[in-house]
Amino acid sequence: MSSTEHDAVDTILGVSPGSPLDELRRRRPVTRDNTQASYLALFEPDVLSDASLPERFAVGVFVAALHGDAEATAFYQQGLKAAGSDDALHTAVFEAAKSGAALGPYGEYREPGLQDENRPGLRWATPAAIREALGEKLGAALEHAHLLVFRPREASPAALGSLVKAGWSTTGIVTLSQLVAFLAYQLRVVSGLRLLAAAQTVPATADIPANPAAAQTVRTGS
Amino acid sequence: MTDELVTTYPTLNRPEAFTQDGLGWRPWLQAPDAADLTERQYAGLVDRGRAGSDYFRLLARDPEILGARTRTDKDIFYNTKEGLPRAERELAAAATSRVNGCVFCASVHARFASHHADRHDDVQRLLDEGTSADLGPRWNAVVAAAAALAQTPPQLNVAHIRALQDEGLDVLELADVIHGSAFFNWANRLMLSLGEPEQPEPQN
Numbered sequence: 001m002s003s004t005e006h007d008a009v010d011t012i013l014g015v016s017p018g019s020p021l022d023e024l025r026r027r028r029p030v031t032r033d034n035t036q037a038s039y040l041a042l043f044e045p046d047v048l049s050d051a052s053l054p055e056r057f058a059v060g061v062f063v064a065a066l067h068g069d070a071e072a073t074a075f076y077q078q079g080l081k082a083a084g085s086d087d088a089l090h091t092a093v094f095e096a097a098k099s100g101a102a103l104g105p106y107g108e109y110r111e112p113g114l115q116d117e118n119r120p121g122l123r124w125a126t127p128a129a130i131r132e133a134l135g136e137k138l139g140a141a142l143e144h145a146h147l148l149v150f151r152p153r154e155a156s157p158a159a160l161g162s163l164v165k166a167g168w169s170t171t172g173i174v175t176l177s178q179l180v181a182f183l184a185y186q187l188r189v190v191s192g193l194r195l196l197a198a199a200q201t202v203p204a205t206a207d208i209p210a211n212p213a214a215a216q217t218v219r220t221g222s
Numbered sequence: 223m224t225d226e227l228v229t230t231y232p233t234l235n236r237p238e239a240f241t242q243d244g245l246g247w248r249p250w251l252q253a254p255d256a257a258d259l260t261e262r263q264y265a266g267l268v269d270r271g272r273a274g275s276d277y278f279r280l281l282a283r284d285p286e287i288l289g290a291r292t293r294t295d296k297d298i299f300y301n302t303k304e305g306l307p308r309a310e311r312e313l314a315a316a317a318t319s320r321v322n323g324c325v326f327c328a329s330v331h332a333r334f335a336s337h338h339a340d341r342h343d344d345v346q347r348l349l350d351e352g353t354s355a356d357l358g359p360r361w362n363a364v365v366a367a368a369a370a371l372a373q374t375p376p377q378l379n380v381a382h383i384r385a386l387q388d389e390g391l392d393v394l395e396l397a398d399v400i401h402g403s404a405f406f407n408w409a410n411r412l413m414l415s416l417g418e419p420e421q422p423e424p425q426n
Contacts, residue, residue: 024397027304030297031401037290045286068375104374105322110418113239114323117352148411149374153323155415157230157250164227170251171283177415178287184374185408191376192400199383201393 007032008039012075012190013197021197035189042179043079050172053083055138056179058093062142063183065097066149072187092133093142100124100146107151121151140166141176148180227251237325237421240349242332242342245325246420247413253280260285268292280416291408298401306391306398309338310364314399316345317353317368318406326419327410360389368403 007015009032015021025032043056060076080090106121124146131139140163147159163173231248254263256273259282264270266285272278272292281288299315302308312335319328332349336342347355353369356362363385370377378400386396 024393027394028297028301028397028401030301031294034290034294034297038287038294041284041286041290066374102374105372107323109323111237111239111325148415152411152414155411157228159415160228160250170227173251174281174283174416175287177412178281178284178291181408181411182287182291184411185404188371188376188404188407189401192371192378192404193397195378195380195383196393196396196400199380201383201387201396 007036008043008075009035009186009190009193012069012072013194014071021193024196025193035186038182039186042175042182050169051175051179054080054085054089055141057083058085058089058134058138059141059145059176059179060183061090061093062097062100063145063149063180064187065094066100066102066146067183067187067191069187069190072190088133092130096126096130096134096142099127099130100142102150104150105152107154109153123151123154137167140168144176145180148177149184231418231420234418235421235423237329237419240320240325240328240332241421242329242336242346242349244333244422245329246422247277247326247417248420249276249280249417251280251416253277254282255279265289266292268296277413277417281412295405295409298398298405304394306395306402307338309335309341310361311398311402312338313345313348313361313364314368314402315406315409316348317365318372318403319410320348320353321369321372322407322410322414324406324410324414326413327406329419331406363389363391364399367399368406371400371403372407 009015010022010025013021015025043060057076057080061073061080064072064076077090080093100122102122102124104121106119108118109115124143126134126139126143134142144159144163147155160173163176168176229250229252234248237243237245253276256279259273259279263282263285264273266282266288267273267278268289278288299308299311312331315331316328316335319331328349332345336345344357344361348357348365353365357365363382367378367382367386370379370382383396386399391399
């Protein structure tokens with residue numbers, strides 16, 4: 001059941017029909033269509049009993065903001081409004097994202113052979129005041145979303161137990177996990193395609209400057 | 223109530239580090255029994271054979287997103303009529319899994335990269351040393367791009383793109399690196415947070 005005619009990735013990126021980025025995406029129509037079908041399955045689902053629309057879009061706003069993507073954050077914010085949320089919820093989600101800002105991935109490994117790679121970082125818990133505005137269930141969802149976004153290696157049965165205690169059903173936890181994980185994918189597709197356009201790899205005219213000096217500097221980021 | 227819904231495995235034989243061995247995976251939440259799956263759930267599995275997997279049966283609790291996710295996955299990795307060779311898509315998946323810390327996903331896609339490129343030792347060095355391992359300029363460029371895109375916020379930049387172009391990648395191949403890497407940021411988070419890997423007993 002889809003009422004969204006416009007592709008979410010195209011909308012976030014401002015892709016216009018016939019543009020080079022549009023043509024590039026249409027060379028992989030199955031990927032393009034099913035990335036959109038995934039968006040619709042999560043944000044315009046037929047069944048809402050385990051996770052409500054405001055809960056889904058609040059997670060969308062939170063995760064997009066944690067990824068530092070202003071356009072995507074605005075996109076999910078619009079969805080949150082359309083889902084009927086009030087200003088207090090909006091403010092609380094933004095405050096949550098602000099207090100949860102970090103650079104990931106980090107965390108401690110369970111595997112004994114990977115202990116040298118442990119990297120400490122923020123273990124964010126929803127601040128009490130924000131939790132009050134969000135409610136117990138959504139407050140727990142954002143906490144779990146933060147865990148999955150920044151330190152997935154620390155995911156645990158206990159983290160799922162916290163969701164159960166806050167009122168999430170088993171099916172709801174699967175949906176919430178898909179929401180956060182899908183967003184981690186979609187936001188990177190958006191970020192990567194935006195970069196391809198900015199780097200003029202998809203220009204109408206081929207005038208890509210060779211820059212071998214820059215190519216030597218790329219292996220510092222990992 | 224919590225105890226009934228979440229399963230733990232106190233005595234599980236766990237992998238000690240990244241490996242190309244075939245691993246098992248145990249769910250922390252209850253997957254529906256294969257016998258109880260509805261037609262809607264089978265549609266979400268796409269391949270009926272996937273009903274044999276605890277992971278896919280657990281995801282079948284929300285069949286619509288599972289179906290769309292599975293079709294996205296298959297096209298990004300198996301549609302190789304044009305674009306990036308399969309081995310390098312698998313390399314991007316393995317590198318992403320290495321960065322995010324998904325031992326299970328890394329094992330599967332390291333094996334695929336090894337197989338399709340016939341470069342077992344290079345793939346093993348990616349697992350042992352991490353994404354700074356020197357695998358030659360073309361693989362280095364793919365791994366560096368995947369590692370940068372796996373950061374939150376994503377750190378992929380123009381220099382990564384230029385390095386891939388210098389290795390001869392065209393724009394569709396660049397998009398394949400981006401999609402293969404991006405997709406594993408999805409897969410890693412599901413496999414890491416809904417269950418855990420198991421090291422099978424040695425067979426000899």
